Amino acid sequence: MPKVTVIIPNYNHAKFLEQRIDSVITQTYQDFEIIILDDCSTDNSKNIIERYRGNSKVKEIVYNTRNSGSAFKQWEKGISLAKGEYIWIAESDDFADIFFIETLLECFTTQKDIGIAFCNSNWINDKNEIGISLSLHLKSRFALGNKEIITLLYYNTIQNVSSALIKTNLAKKYTSQLWKFRSCGDWLFYIQILSESNLYYTEKILNNFRWYHDNISNSAFKNGLWITEGTKLLSLLNPKTIKLPRRELHQTIKMWLSKIWGNNGLDIKARIKSTIDIATFYIRFAI
Numbered sequence: 654m655p656k657v658t659v660i661i662p663n664y665n666h667a668k669f670l671e672q673r674i675d676s677v678i679t680q681t682y683q684d685f686e687i688i689i690l691d692d693c694s695t696d697n698s699k700n701i702i703e704r705y706r707g708n709s710k711v712k713e714i715v716y717n718t719r720n721s722g723s724a725f726k727q728w729e730k731g732i733s734l735a736k737g738e739y740i741w742i743a744e745s746d747d748f749a750d751i752f753f754i755e756t757l758l759e760c761f762t763t764q765k766d767i768g769i770a771f772c773n774s775n776w777i778n779d780k781n782e783i784g785i786s787l788s789l790h791l792k793s794r795f796a797l798g799n800k801e802i803i804t805l806l807y808y809n810t811i812q813n814v815s816s817a818l819i820k821t822n823l824a825k826k827y828t829s830q831l832w833k834f835r836s837c838g839d840w841l842f843y844i845q846i847l848s849e850s851n852l853y854y855t856e857k858i859l860n861n862f863r864w865y866h867d868n869i870s871n872s873a874f875k876n877g878l879w880i881t882e883g884t885k886l887l888s889l890l891n892p893k894t895i896k897l898p899r900r901e902l903h904q905t906i907k908m909w910l911s912k913i914w915g916n917n918g919l920d921i922k923a924r925i926k927s928t929i930d931i932a933t934f935y936i937r938f939a940i
Contacts, residue, residue, distance in 0.1 A: 656738055657685040657754055658821065660731030662724055663745035667697040668779070669863070674705055676748040682755040685741075686712040688734050690727045693720040712736075725831035725838035728814075732824050740821050747815040750859040757818040760853040764795055768850025769843065771817035772859040779863060787864075788812065793856045798847035799896055805847070806887065806897070806905045809840045816860040823850055830889060837882035841889065848894040877918030884909055884930035892938045899939075906935050 659677050663670060677687060687710045689702055705711050713734060721727060728742055739761070741754065753772070760770035776784045789810050804810055811817055827845040831838040887909070897905075913919065913927045 654736050654738070655684055655686040656758070657682075657741055657818070658731075658735035658737035658739070659685050659687045659741045659743050660690065660728070660735065661687060661743050661745055662690045662692065662727035662731060663694060663698055663702070664692040664720070664724070664727075665694045665696045665698065666745040667694070667701055669746040669748070670698055670701045671704075672748045673743065673745050674701075676751070677743055678705075678708065678710055679751050680749070680754045681751050682758060683710075685754065686710065686737060688713045688731050689715070690731055691716045692724075692727055693717045723832050723835060723838075725834055728838070728842075729828040729831055732821070732828050735821050735824075738821055739818050740824050741818050742814045744813070744815045746863045747813065748861045749815070750861075752857075753859040754818070756855060756857060756859055760855065761818075761820075764851070764853045766851045767853050768798065768820050768823045768846045769811065769817055770853045770855070771811050772855045772857055774813055774816050774860040774862040775858055776864045777861050784864065790854050791856065794854050796852045796854070798849065798851045801852045802844055802847050802895055803897065803901050803905075805840065805844050806901075807908045809837075809843070811839070811843050813860065813862040814839050815862060819846065820850065834882050834886070836878045837886055840883065841886040844886070844890065844895070848891075877923065880909075880912050880919060881923050881927050884913065884927040884934070887934040888930040888937075890934065890937075892940075895938075897938050902935065902938050906931060 661673065689711060691698055691702060699716065702714060706714060731742065732740060743749065757770045757772060761767050773788055776786050778784060789808065801810065823846045827842055831842060834841065909931050913924050
């Protein structure tokens with residue numbers, strides 16, 4: 654069995670796909686398999702993917718005949734096929750440093766009960782220009798899972814899944830609800846995994862995260878989708894596995910209400926729905 658399964662979910666990223674796949678194949682650590690998933694792309698993606706069919710690292714290529722409508726459905730499919738001890742969801746428009754796998758694997762051996770290890774990233778546009786980093790952390794750090802969750806309840810500290818290596822056995826436990834989200838499924842995924850494991854972050858820049866005007870991550874901030882989906886995921890959390898002190902609970906509620914009623918991208922119906930989700934979250938965790 655390979656040590657790492659690299660899942661490359663793709664939709665219409667032909668422009669970046671070769672750079673992405675090559676950045677995986679040329680890793681210094683070579684005990685991995687690659688699964689490529691294409692979500693019925695309408696560009697030249699298939700032609701590019703087929704160039705790699707004979708590569709010994711590419712174990713599976715799956716083409717959807719109909720678009721799934723959710724990148725997270727592709728995550729679930731890839732994770733279900735994974736045979737490695739760890740998974741790397743390497744999004745098709747990002748690319749990595751050659752030391753990515755080697756460096757993050759070391760975190761799992763030197764730190765205790767790690768479920769997710771992730772690295773610092775360059776934030777780049779579709780022209781490969783490096784912009785201002787929006788990363789929260791400046792220095793390498795270890796965090797207990799339940800401590801990190803308190804921050805994750807209002808801010809996604811792992812802003813790009815391409816920057817993370819995740820234990821496969823934990824990932825497989827928490828994919829069933831991802832399909833409900835267009836933007837924030839990763840956020841729920843991290844919280845659930847960290848409810849039974851710890852986190853390590855390295856300040857080394859080993860990932861290049863594309864952040865441009867028409868990708869899902871950026872548009873979700875502009876149209877308020879991250880707010881409606883963020884409150885939705887809070888309503889799905891289990892108070893039996895996540896311990897939240899009363900003070901932090903109140904701070905979380907206050908922060909989300911200020912976002913809901915202060916964001917101009919939301920209509921009144923969305924604001925009310927998000928407020929109900931926050932109330933559900935509060936009731937479940939306050940009792």
